[in-house]
Amino acid sequence: MLIEYYPINTQLHKLDVRTKLFGFLAITIIAFIFLSPVINFFLVLISLLMLIWAKAPIKRLNLVIKPLIPIFIIMLVITGFTYSPSAFESEFNRNILFYLLPDMGAPFTVGGFQLGLTLVMRILTMVLASSVITFTTQIEDILQLFKKMKMPYQLAFVITTGIRFIPTMQKKAEMIQEAQITRGAEIGTGGMIKRIKSFIPILIPMIVNSLRMSDNLAVAMLNRGFGAMKTSTDLEEIKMTTKDYVISIIIMIILVSAIWARNKNVGVL
Amino acid sequence: MNNRPELERGSVFGDVEKFRYADSTADTLTNIKINIKKGEIIGVMGRTGSGKTSLLMLLNGLIPHFYEGEFKGNVISNTMNTQRYRVQTLSRFIGMVLQDAETQIFSLTVDKDVAFGPSNLAFDRDKIRNAVTFSLEAVGLKGYESRMTTGLSGGEKQRVAIAGVLAMEPEILVLDEPTSELDPKGKLEIYELLNKLRQKRDVTIIISGHDSEEMLHYVDRLMVMENGKIVWEGKPEKLFTDITLTKNLGICPPEITEIGKLLSNGDKETLYLTVSECVADLTKKLKLSSTPIDNKATNYNSNSPIIIETNNLCYSYDKKSSVLKNINIKIHMGEFVALIGKNGAGKTTFSKHLNGLLRPTNGKIFINGRDAFNINTAELSKTVGYVFQNPDHQIFAASVKEEIEYGLKAYGFDEEEREKRVKNVLRFVGMENYEERHPFSLGKGERQKLAVSSILAMTPQILVIDEPTTGQDWEGALKMMSLLKELHAKGHTIITITHNMRLAADYADRVIVFADGQVVLDDAPANIFKQTDILNKYFITPPQSVLVAQNLKPFGIMDNLLTVNELVENIKSKLN
Numbered sequence: 001m002l003i004e005y006y007p008i009n010t011q012l013h014k015l016d017v018r019t020k021l022f023g024f025l026a027i028t029i030i031a032f033i034f035l036s037p038v039i040n041f042f043l044v045l046i047s048l049l050m051l052i053w054a055k056a057p058i059k060r061l062n063l064v065i066k067p068l069i070p071i072f073i074i075m076l077v078i079t080g081f082t083y084s085p086s087a088f089e090s091e092f093n094r095n096i097l098f099y100l101l102p103d104m105g106a107p108f109t110v111g112g113f114q115l116g117l118t119l120v121m122r123i124l125t126m127v128l129a130s131s132v133i134t135f136t137t138q139i140e141d142i143l144q145l146f147k148k149m150k151m152p153y154q155l156a157f158v159i160t161t162g163i164r165f166i167p168t169m170q171k172k173a174e175m176i177q178e179a180q181i182t183r184g185a186e187i188g189t190g191g192m193i194k195r196i197k198s199f200i201p202i203l204i205p206m207i208v209n210s211l212r213m214s215d216n217l218a219v220a221m222l223n224r225g226f227g228a229m230k231t232s233t234d235l236e237e238i239k240m241t242t243k244d245y246v247i248s249i250i251i252m253i254i255l256v257s258a259i260w261a262r263n264k265n266v267g268v269l
Numbered sequence: 270m271n272n273r274p275e276l277e278r279g280s281v282f283g284d285v286e287k288f289r290y291a292d293s294t295a296d297t298l299t300n301i302k303i304n305i306k307k308g309e310i311i312g313v314m315g316r317t318g319s320g321k322t323s324l325l326m327l328l329n330g331l332i333p334h335f336y337e338g339e340f341k342g343n344v345i346s347n348t349m350n351t352q353r354y355r356v357q358t359l360s361r362f363i364g365m366v367l368q369d370a371e372t373q374i375f376s377l378t379v380d381k382d383v384a385f386g387p388s389n390l391a392f393d394r395d396k397i398r399n400a401v402t403f404s405l406e407a408v409g410l411k412g413y414e415s416r417m418t419t420g421l422s423g424g425e426k427q428r429v430a431i432a433g434v435l436a437m438e439p440e441i442l443v444l445d446e447p448t449s450e451l452d453p454k455g456k457l458e459i460y461e462l463l464n465k466l467r468q469k470r471d472v473t474i475i476i477s478g479h480d481s482e483e484m485l486h487y488v489d490r491l492m493v494m495e496n497g498k499i500v501w502e503g504k505p506e507k508l509f510t511d512i513t514l515t516k517n518l519g520i521c522p523p524e525i526t527e528i529g530k531l532l533s534n535g536d537k538e539t540l541y542l543t544v545s546e547c548v549a550d551l552t553k554k555l556k557l558s559s560t561p562i563d564n565k566a567t568n569y570n571s572n573s574p575i576i577i578e579t580n581n582l583c584y585s586y587d588k589k590s591s592v593l594k595n596i597n598i599k600i601h602m603g604e605f606v607a608l609i610g611k612n613g614a615g616k617t618t619f620s621k622h623l624n625g626l627l628r629p630t631n632g633k634i635f636i637n638g639r640d641a642f643n644i645n646t647a648e649l650s651k652t653v654g655y656v657f658q659n660p661d662h663q664i665f666a667a668s669v670k671e672e673i674e675y676g677l678k679a680y681g682f683d684e685e686e687r688e689k690r691v692k693n694v695l696r697f698v699g700m701e702n703y704e705e706r707h708p709f710s711l712g713k714g715e716r717q718k719l720a721v722s723s724i725l726a727m728t729p730q731i732l733v734i735d736e737p738t739t740g741q742d743w744e745g746a747l748k749m750m751s752l753l754k755e756l757h758a759k760g761h762t763i764i765t766i767t768h769n770m771r772l773a774a775d776y777a778d779r780v781i782v783f784a785d786g787q788v789v790l791d792d793a794p795a796n797i798f799k800q801t802d803i804l805n806k807y808f809i810t811p812p813q814s815v816l817v818a819q820n821l822k823p824f825g826i827m828d829n830l831l832t833v834n835e836l837v838e839n840i841k842s843k844l845n
């Protein structure tokens with residue numbers, strides 16, 4: 001839901017949902033087995049390039065990433081201090097950049113800092129790669145996949161309403177904000193703290209509203225025959241094409257070689 | 270005919286002694302008897318809060334399955350006892366268009382949304398595609414297939430909601446106020462469509478709403494509700510020719526039957542059901558006038574200073590197509606302006622520019638002589654109060670008082686002043702002692718008043734109200750309009766959007782017609798409404814009294830008359 005699906009026809013939009021999910025899985029595994037920030041930086045780069053390739057409105061990511069920046073900084077600081085030099089295999093990483101306390105207390109290690117960078121990049125990779133999926137895949141395709149996986153009806157219902165509920169809530173939040181602005185509230189201006197503060201008055205009505213809204217949503221869905229039959233028709237069948245198989249095989253090869261490389265101690269700190 | 274009529278497909282039988290919502294203290298429905306045959310068109314009318322929606326929800330099992338409570342009785346829809354089948358199973362045969370269009374739209378694009386129902390019913394793909402095409406065309410949304418559902422106007426959303434149910438090809442079609450946000454021609458087209466569905470597929474139709482004129486022509490039978498009971502049932506012409514009864518039931522009689530009634534003298538009743546009937550009858554009675562007069566209405570007052578001026582204002586939501594094209598409007602202080610036009614013509618988009626919720630992509634807008642581009646909405650809202658199209662879009666607080674206080678707090682009024690203003694504004698709209706009520710416990714009409722109050726409390730000089738009477742009953746609509754009139758008399762400038770031509774004619778002193786993002790007509794109401802042919806092109810039907818006056822022009826009837834009373838007076842003076 002980071003970037004909502006938008007119907008355009010790029011190569012990524014055309015790929016099968018399974019190929020894309022497999023790719024996402026692969027990039028996640030690779031991100032988590034390597035500790036090196038360089039490798040993780042490439043993963044961020046690849047995800048970003050894919051987003052650009054999919055013609056996604058990248059600026060919107062600011063909304064997600066900006067609030068994360070303080071967290072990133074805290075992560076970098078904490079990892080820098082918590083890992084003692086002995087935790088690292090390479091000499092370079094055992095280097096100490098500076099001490100926080102006198103008498104060599106609380107050393108800040110190069111390795112710790114690099115580890116922090118890796119963690120930050122992992123998060124970025126997750127955000128970007130999942131955005132690729134949400135921007136290029138329709139909810140209907142994902143639901144169809146669930147159905148193919150023989151997910152029980154009740155579970156599918158919960159997931160479907162959940163998925164459909166998020167944009168409804170988003171829209172509601174926007175409306176409340178607009179309503180407040182028209183009554184003299186200054187929202188979306190000023191510094192970070194002010195912005196967060198101005199968001200609080202929306203939160204309460206949102207929570208109150210969400211119960212009512214989820215009820216209404218359920219009524220409306222039943223009313224449109226959701227769950228009336230054992231099966232439902234999918235307008236477009238999800239289908240693996242030759243391209244999907246080729247790409248999946250390539251992803252597989254990359255994944256296997258990554259795991260192999262990891263076993264040869266590539267990309268450790 | 271079956272000897273057990275409830276076993277005939279497409280019929281509805283109900284005998285409900287009572288229904289009470291779980292959290293309610295009074296019965297919502299009492300002693301409801303329903304007997305609807307296959308292929309009938311039934312209209313359900315009555316004041317807001319009289320139980321129309323609850324009645325309709327009996328028919329597809331939403332009551333008692335989803336809305337639990339005390340339920341005593343039985344409803345048999347399409348031979349199925351609603352208590353024994355799930356709502357989703359019933360939905361295969363009984364389609365229901367819910368009152369709130371927005372909650373019924375799930376998918377990202379229009380065609381997917383309309384396909385949602387039929388795919389749940391496992392229609393095969395070709396059938397779904399055909400159903401989607403047919404339904405969209407039927408509701409006037411051809412060409413909207415791949416539009417995003419989030420970028421639709423209020424009326425367009427309502428049309429999508431109708432199409433979504435149509436596509437499920439129900440045998441019984443239930444519609445809860447489906448035309449409340451439609452433009453006049455769109456409304457007529459929906460009734461036409463229902464008529465066709467009945468003729469071609471023998472669909473049973475039950476429709477609620479406040480459209481007296483259309484109900485008169487299209488429904489076979491009317492049910493009028495009051496306090497949870499069906500208090501009147503019968504042919505619509507029977508009800509509407511009894512003006513007193515109609516008004517007592519809180520229903521607006523069609524202008525044409527009212528004209529007939531007012532022209533009757535004592536013993537001889539004149540009954541008109543259509544404009545042409547009325548014109549034919551009066552043509553016989555009136556003498557041709559040698560000098561048909563062309564009455565140009567006096568132009569709207571335009572001496573006072575200009576407070577809103579737009580200069581080639583253009584707007585587009587997505588850089589591709591422009592929704593507003595070179596709008597040039599000057600609004601003077603103290604005017605009462607009605608904006609009218611087809612759904613999606615750009616009325617709401619335009620009005621959102623007046624307080625800066627939207628900023629022109631091109632061109633300029635001046636408020637009180639200042640270029641509004643550099644003034645933020647919070648600042649502008651001190652001068653321009655904006656009430657949204659749907660009150661539920663703007664109500665968010667947990668109590669009436671909090672809701673009204675929100676803006677006052679933002680402006681930094683102290684507690685004493687806030688208290689005073691809340692009290693004053695609630696008295697003004699007739700909602701004293703409502704302070705502590707939760708907004709969602711209020712009826713739609715009251716919520717609409719609350720939405721207006723929350724803006725009024727800040728005493729803006731200019732008041733912009735988007736469709737203030739949508740979904741309100743006749744009395745509610747009149748109350749809202751007289752409220753605006755009172756504000757107008759106090760010196761406020763009023764700009765209101767409406768699809769109710771009668772209200773526009775009766776209350777506004779200037780009407781601006783939008784079509785396809787442009788201003789196509791801008792004049793005093795009398796001058797606007799007499800241009801029948803042009804208006805038709807812009808999806809607007811003038812009030813019936815105007816049409817009658819138009820047709821009687823050769824007989825010396827003035828054609829700048831707007832209200833029923835003015836017209837009747839004029840006709841009477843010629844008859845003698």
Ligand SMILES: Nc1ncnc2c1ncn2[C@@H]1O[C@H](COP(=O)(O)OP(=O)(O)OP(=O)(O)O)[C@@H](O)[C@H]1O
Nearest residue numbers: 420421422423424425586612613614615616617618
């Ligand atoms: N948020 C949006 N994004 C994209 N397009 C939009 C958006 N809102 C409205 N539109 C489109 O702009 C046009 C004008 O919409 P607008 O809401 O101004 O119409 P309106 O005249 O108020 O109609 P109605 O009588 O149905 O309320 C419509 O074609 C509509 O589909």
Ligand SMILES: [Mg+2]
Nearest residue numbers: 422423617658
């Ligand atoms: Mg509108």
